[in-house]
Amino acid sequence: MATVLQTRLTDVAGDAQGLAAALNHSAFNTANALGPFLAGLAIAEEYGWTSPASVGSFLAIGGLLLCLISALAERRRKVRSPAVARDLMY
Numbered sequence: 001m002a003t004v005l006q007t008r009l010t011d012v013a014g015d016a017q018g019l020a021a022a023l024n025h026s027a028f029n030t031a032n033a034l035g036p037f038l039a040g041l042a043i044a045e046e047y048g049w050t051s052p053a054s055v056g057s058f059l060a061i062g063g064l065l066l067c068l069i070s071a072l073a074e075r076r077r078k079v080r081s082p083a084v085a086r087d088l089m090y
Helices: 002-012 017-044 051-089
Strands: none
Touching (some): 002 017, 017 051
8 A cells, every 4th residue: 555655646746756755654654653552542541452443443434534535625626627727728
């Protein structure tokens, strides 16, 4: 998944491909720290030893929602782009 995401980011980053790559790497590092931290909090709050699975599920659902929001925003941008370009020509 990381390779696909990195390729996608470099495709849409335009002239800021280095910045996009750095932010992608930073996001992976943040996720690698945040997941175990939140799972540890769930165990510390005595939700049980199986609670990290629930934490992981909620994080995955949150990531999916962010992906869907991003896809919808891009679709709207693509729909509006031809009209904006047409208006700029006249």
